[in-house]
Amino acid sequence: MIAEFGLAALWLAAALALLQLFLACVGLKGGKAELLDAVRPAAVGQGLLTAAAFAALISLFLRSDMSVLLVAMNSHSAKPWLYKFAGSWGNHEGSMLLWVTVMGVAGAAVAMFERALRRDTHMATLGAQAAISLGFYAFLLFSSNPFARIDPPPPDGQGLNPLLQDPGLAFHPPTLYLGYVGLSVAFSFAVGALLTRTVDAAFARAMRPWVLAAWVLLTLGITAGSYWAYYELGWGGWWFWDPVENASLMPWLAATALLHSVTVLATRDGLRAWTIMLAVVAFSMSMVGTFLVRSGILTSVHAFAVDPERGSFILVLLAIYIGGALALFGWRIGSVREGAPFELVSRETLLVVNNLLLSVILGIVLIGTLYPLMTEAFGHKVSVGAPYFDRIAGPIALALMVAMAAGPVTRWRRDRAGAVAKRLSVPAAVALLAAAAIGIFAWGRIGLLPYLGLTIAIAVGVASLAPLWKRKLLRTPLFTWGMVIAHLGCAVSLGGMACDSAFTVEKLVAARPGETIRTAGWTLRFVQIRPVAGDNWTGIQADMAVDRGGAPVLMRPQSRFFTSPPTTTSEAALLTRWNGQLYVVLGEEVEGGRWQLRIWWKPFVTLIWLGGALIALGGALALVGRERRGWLMKWRARTVAA
Amino acid sequence: MRKVLIWVPLLLFLAFIALFASGLFKPDDRIIHSRLVGQALPAFDLPAAASDRPGLSSAQMAGGKPRLLNIFASWCVPCAAEAPQLMVLKQAGVEIDAIAIRDARADVDGFLARNGNPFARIGLDARSAVQIALGSSGVPETFVIDGAGRIAYQHIGEIRADDVPMILEKLRDAQ
Numbered sequence: 001m002i003a004e005f006g007l008a009a010l011w012l013a014a015a016l017a018l019l020q021l022f023l024a025c026v027g028l029k030g031g032k033a034e035l036l037d038a039v040r041p042a043a044v045g046q047g048l049l050t051a052a053a054f055a056a057l058i059s060l061f062l063r064s065d066m067s068v069l070l071v072a073m074n075s076h077s078a079k080p081w082l083y084k085f086a087g088s089w090g091n092h093e094g095s096m097l098l099w100v101t102v103m104g105v106a107g108a109a110v111a112m113f114e115r116a117l118r119r120d121t122h123m124a125t126l127g128a129q130a131a132i133s134l135g136f137y138a139f140l141l142f143s144s145n146p147f148a149r150i151d152p153p154p155p156d157g158q159g160l161n162p163l164l165q166d167p168g169l170a171f172h173p174p175t176l177y178l179g180y181v182g183l184s185v186a187f188s189f190a191v192g193a194l195l196t197r198t199v200d201a202a203f204a205r206a207m208r209p210w211v212l213a214a215w216v217l218l219t220l221g222i223t224a225g226s227y228w229a230y231y232e233l234g235w236g237g238w239w240f241w242d243p244v245e246n247a248s249l250m251p252w253l254a255a256t257a258l259l260h261s262v263t264v265l266a267t268r269d270g271l272r273a274w275t276i277m278l279a280v281v282a283f284s285m286s287m288v289g290t291f292l293v294r295s296g297i298l299t300s301v302h303a304f305a306v307d308p309e310r311g312s313f314i315l316v317l318l319a320i321y322i323g324g325a326l327a328l329f330g331w332r333i334g335s336v337r338e339g340a341p342f343e344l345v346s347r348e349t350l351l352v353v354n355n356l357l358l359s360v361i362l363g364i365v366l367i368g369t370l371y372p373l374m375t376e377a378f379g380h381k382v383s384v385g386a387p388y389f390d391r392i393a394g395p396i397a398l399a400l401m402v403a404m405a406a407g408p409v410t411r412w413r414r415d416r417a418g419a420v421a422k423r424l425s426v427p428a429a430v431a432l433l434a435a436a437a438i439g440i441f442a443w444g445r446i447g448l449l450p451y452l453g454l455t456i457a458i459a460v461g462v463a464s465l466a467p468l469w470k471r472k473l474l475r476t477p478l479f480t481w482g483m484v485i486a487h488l489g490c491a492v493s494l495g496g497m498a499c500d501s502a503f504t505v506e507k508l509v510a511a512r513p514g515e516t517i518r519t520a521g522w523t524l525r526f527v528q529i530r531p532v533a534g535d536n537w538t539g540i541q542a543d544m545a546v547d548r549g550g551a552p553v554l555m556r557p558q559s560r561f562f563t564s565p566p567t568t569t570s571e572a573a574l575l576t577r578w579n580g581q582l583y584v585v586l587g588e589e590v591e592g593g594r595w596q597l598r599i600w601w602k603p604f605v606t607l608i609w610l611g612g613a614l615i616a617l618g619g620a621l622a623l624v625g626r627e628r629r630g631w632l633m634k635w636r637a638r639t640v641a642a
Numbered sequence: 643m644r645k646v647l648i649w650v651p652l653l654l655f656l657a658f659i660a661l662f663a664s665g666l667f668k669p670d671d672r673i674i675h676s677r678l679v680g681q682a683l684p685a686f687d688l689p690a691a692a693s694d695r696p697g698l699s700s701a702q703m704a705g706g707k708p709r710l711l712n713i714f715a716s717w718c719v720p721c722a723a724e725a726p727q728l729m730v731l732k733q734a735g736v737e738i739d740a741i742a743i744r745d746a747r748a749d750v751d752g753f754l755a756r757n758g759n760p761f762a763r764i765g766l767d768a769r770s771a772v773q774i775a776l777g778s779s780g781v782p783e784t785f786v787i788d789g790a791g792r793i794a795y796q797h798i799g800e801i802r803a804d805d806v807p808m809i810l811e812k813l814r815d816a817q
Binding site for chain 1: 644645648649651652655656658659661662663664665666717746748749752
């Protein structure tokens, strides 16, 4: 019954989306206010129905209802409940249901909470959101039904990919999806504004919180995903430039650019066309990423059910929505007046630099990701690896960081180059000192890019605090704090990346229990090897007593064997200290009772994710700060009126 | 100028759609054949990968008699699966050299102790440089090298029991 209920909720939601689109179109075209009044309830109803459908799927997974094909294919009754729960979106159909649920709920939120937007633009936005949702409902109902039954039901399910059986997976995909699909709101806003020709500062102020919210979640999701790949894959790396990772990075790059250009539009009424274009591009990148991952046209380490029919379906959706939005852009943007002009030395210029550099990085990632596909079209096979991305995108990212140091201390509209330079003199001095210190300390051990990266990270870390200089900290607006913390997070993260790539010590040994291994100041005593068992796996574990002069700590890297489906995973053991992480992976047994052990000492590697979390925190503070100021102003206006 | 620029994103996007469609509807072929088949081996000189076998250089491969060059790794499971077939080939009088990819001597020794050692010489290719130069994209792969040191045939994936007669025939053809 639950499956039928879920399917019915999904069909009803699709019908409401159709109604919502119809009401918005006819209402706006004919100027019929009573039709428009029904748009918001329709959007809210759609949100509730999609949430109900998703709840139904989760309930099926938790009950291990093997008469539902999706549950039988992706779950197993012996799994811990958390992975039954997470299994509901760890597959194609479930994740597409999560997609429409996020779209539906985001649409409902726009219907309920958006007050600043002009009414006709608001309605056009909701109409656009419904139009996009409709395509994905069709995809779900006609080619990826998550509620299909199987008769007769199998005695038990086939299990979930053991790599995905990790607490990180319960958190990372939904967060990523909230951000990824949350960008659809920005896309709908842009379409709404183009339809009603209202691209101005008020529009930007209305759109900004939605972009911020999606961006914060996307940042968190990417950070969590990177950490998951770091400890679960056991390869010691934190970013692999895999197509699936790039698929989440590209919308983030576009959204980061959008976040900054929308500020220019909101504050100075500049960059009108560009902001609209970015809003379209950000969600387009989400859709392109989904297409690349689900159609199987690129090979990735991430396992997704690959199906050309589904690929063609998404391709058609892409062509309609992105093509439609870009055509609308070309047709309507000519009638949008040019925004306010600004001088060469101004914060606007630096934000334009930020946007251009982010766009260039986006282009590099897009080309690198698609290059194998391009050459294949001409009969060549290539694969593009990390060195391309690191070498090409790395220096541009560093230039971006430098612009980031200057932006917040430069005035809007017009500033003097000398004054900006003066404000940056402290960070510049710090940069010189840091460059000299690192040069003396690590010369010959550090590559050029990590060297520059570390220097710039230190300088930008100092520069990011400059907007707080000589201010009363408690009276500084929350959104300024948000910007400062987010920029500081970028510096912290860059510092972690540079330290990891410059100072990591790797050791590969074949050791026998009882032996002692020394590396990077650590002593690892291999105590014993012993069998262990979990709910749905058995494994072997190496007990390692680890110390660097103090009391030893026990580390337990494992090799796990899962029975359904039969797979081996390695569980790395991590020991976090203030100045880095020790990372131990247990490999295979080699001759003579020796075991392969891979040991990394990664100085300050945790800063990478700490920085990511700071960036997200900064975004959240900016969001709360802006919204709170809006409430306060409204409240004051009301008390004054009373 | 602005009028033209406005339409650039749409045109770019249409190009991408065409690219995606071509990628989607093209028959899938993930097997990568070396472009060096029919040509001389690239020059290389590798250190020994195992304790009891010498290293391998390209000059040694042009000994006047066709031979096999096996690309393997101790960490590769299909490589262990093809080991019996390589032993069969060796017993049939075929000379087999090997290159171990991204490996360590202790691991290679262990692998050969477990699976048998049909190889005359084993070179260690620690960073896959020679493997890439050969146009090999994975392990295991086996090249048939003719007497003049030219690549006559490339076998991708493990040699199965029913591949053995075909490999022997390729070796005869390379005479």
